[in-house]
Structure formats: structure tokens, C-alpha cells
Amino acid sequence: MSNGITPYAGFKKYSPPPRPPFDYGGLIKGTLRLVWRHKFLWFFGFFAGGSVNSLGSWNFNFGGSGSSNTGDDSGQGSQTATDVGNWINDHVALIIAIAAAILLMSIIIWLWSVVCRGAVIGSTQDIREGRASSFGSAWRRGRNSFGRLLLFDLFLLGVSLGVMLIIGAVIVLLVFLAVSGSAGQAIVITLGVLAGLALISLLLMGLGYLTCFTIWPAIWVPLTLTLMFATRAVVLDGERPIAAIKLGWHMFVDNIARSLLLFLLSAGLSLASSIAAIAAVLVTAVPAAIAWAFAWNGDWQLAGIILAAVLSLLPLAAVVIVSALINTYFTSYWTIIYLKLSGRDTEPEPSPNSLPYPPAPIPGYHP
Secondary structure, three states, X not given: OOOOOOXXXXXXXXXXXXXXXXXXXXXXXXXXXXXHHOOOHHHHHHHHOOOOOOOOOOOOOOOOOOOOOOOOOOOHHHHHHHHHHHXXXXXXXXXXXXXXXXXXXXXXXXXXXXXXXXXXXXXXXXXXXXXXXXXXXXXXXXXXXXXXXXXXXXHHHHHHHHHHHHHHHHHHHHHHHHHHOHHHHHHHHHHHHHHHHHHHHHHHOOOOOHHHHHHHHHHHHHHHHHHHHHHHHHHHHOOOHHHHHHHHHHHHHHOHHHHHHHHHHHHHHHHHHHHHHHHHHHHHHHHHHHHHHHHHHOOOOHHHHHHHHHHOHHHHHHHHHHHHHHHHHHHHHHHHHHHHHOOOOOOOOOOOOOOOOOOOOOOOOOO
């Protein structure tokens, strides 16, 4: 007997509402506009990219005279090795001091880069969300996130060292088995055969040798994107290392196609900016090269040396400025992406003609 209700013939699969379109061109232009308007970020951006100073090296001559010797040279190598050993023994304190200075300098630069990373990421959020941002506020953002970001870096360093120790232990074990006797050699040979068969099977799968070119990006790209998102979760959301990595992984998986496309876009921008940076440095180096050529032809006159040295500052300044700009751009680029994917950057950046304050009332007009 019918009750007047038409039975439901089947279950319709639920489709979530479509996501708003992602403006990739707006992302590129908005990031460039943000970085160009707030040039104080370049100071922090130069170090945020992990830049390190290049330390000069000492050159020593252990060979005595430079005359050629057509006689027996069999003892020359041992004599040079003896001279090197004697010099090392005589300058142990100097070598330890140089190594300690290099280590201390590297630690200081690393700690400062942690502050600068937090400053650029935090300031990018402030700017995108309409809050005032300045050099002082950027410094405060970097200082406030220093502890969390340092803990995150130490966590990643510990994981990396653990993986290296495991790989080293496996290698040492295989070497020990190889030299321990026939049984150990048989185990090593068996493991080698199994590894070879696995490699052959991998090469025969799918697209063959193209697998070799896809397996490493398939591991490296998701890991890179996860860590980039996790870094921003640490700075912007105050997450601990493990929670930040989980959040970064979920953000990547939930937006896998968009994340990969943004990564490819970032790679293309990086290649283009690198070519432009090299061209800019080469152009600024032309006057210095000409000046040094004139100084060489002029028998190294003092005026020529001074002029060439001053002009050599141009390519050096170009390297610093271009590095700061590129590092700041890509740090802000991925920060804006993180804000967009987490739903906190739905509004575009204010246009250049927008007023930071409400317009003044018109005299004589009363609404």
C-alpha cells in the first residue's frame, strides 16, 4: 500500500562545495609587491635563506725551491709529507683555534638565520592581515619565534644525524661481514644480489629508466613541501616540531595537486630569478674587469689598483642585494601560500591607491 512517499532510488555521493579558484598570477604579483614595498625585510631575508660567509684560505709552500729536478724524485713525496706533518705539529694550537673560530662563526650565523626566518615569515603574515609592520616589529617577530624555530631546527638536525648513523652502521656492518670470513662474504653477496634484483625490477616497472628520475622527486618534493609548511606552522601557529610536521603533511596531502603546481611554479621562478641575478652580477662586474685590466697593463699603479678595488664593490653589492631580494621573495611566497591554504588569506592585498585611514569628511556635507 502506497503512503504517497516516493522511495529514494539510491544514494547520491556527497560532493563538497568547490574551492575558490587560486589566483596564481595574483600570488606572484602580490608577493613581489609586498617585498618591493617593504624593503626592510631584505635585511632579514638575506640571512633567512641560510647565507654563510666565505672564509679565505691560507696557502703554504712546502716544496722549497721551484727548480726542476731531472734526477731521482722517489724521496720528494715522503719529504713533502714530512714537512706537512712537521708544520701541523708545530701549529696545532693555530689549527684548533681556526677550527673553533669557524665552528663558532657557523653557529652564530645559523642562530641569526633562525631569527631572520621568523622575522620575514611573521612580518609577511602581519602585512597580509593588514597590521602595521616595520623593522622593529619584524625583529620582535623573529625574536618571539626564535625558541620554537630553534627547537624545530634541532629536531630536524637530530633526525638527520640519526639517519646518517643508521646508514653508517649498516655500511660498517657490511664491511665487517665482508672481511670476517666466508660466511660473512656469502651474506654480503646475497644482500647485493637481492638489491640488484630489486633495482632491476624497479627499472622494468612503469616507464622503465624514467622511474629513476621520478622516484627521488617523489620522495624529496613532498618532504620539502611538508617541511616548508611545518616551518610556518611553528612560527605562525606556535606548533611544536612533531605537531608542526603532522600539520604540514596534512596540508600537503589535502592540497596535493595545488601544492605540486605551486612547487613547479616556484621552481620556474627560481630558475628565472637565478638567470636574472647572474646577468645582473655580470653586468656590474664589467667595469671592475676593465679597471683591473688597465691596472695590469699600467704596471699596477696605485691609482689603478684603488679604482679597480672600488669598482669591485659593485658586483659584491649586486650579489648581496639580489640574494636578499630573492630570499625574501620566496620566504614570503611560501608564507602567503600557507596562509591561503589554511584559509587565513582570503582577501587580496590592498591596492596601491587604497587609503590606510578612513577618508576625511567633506566640509558642509552631513549624511
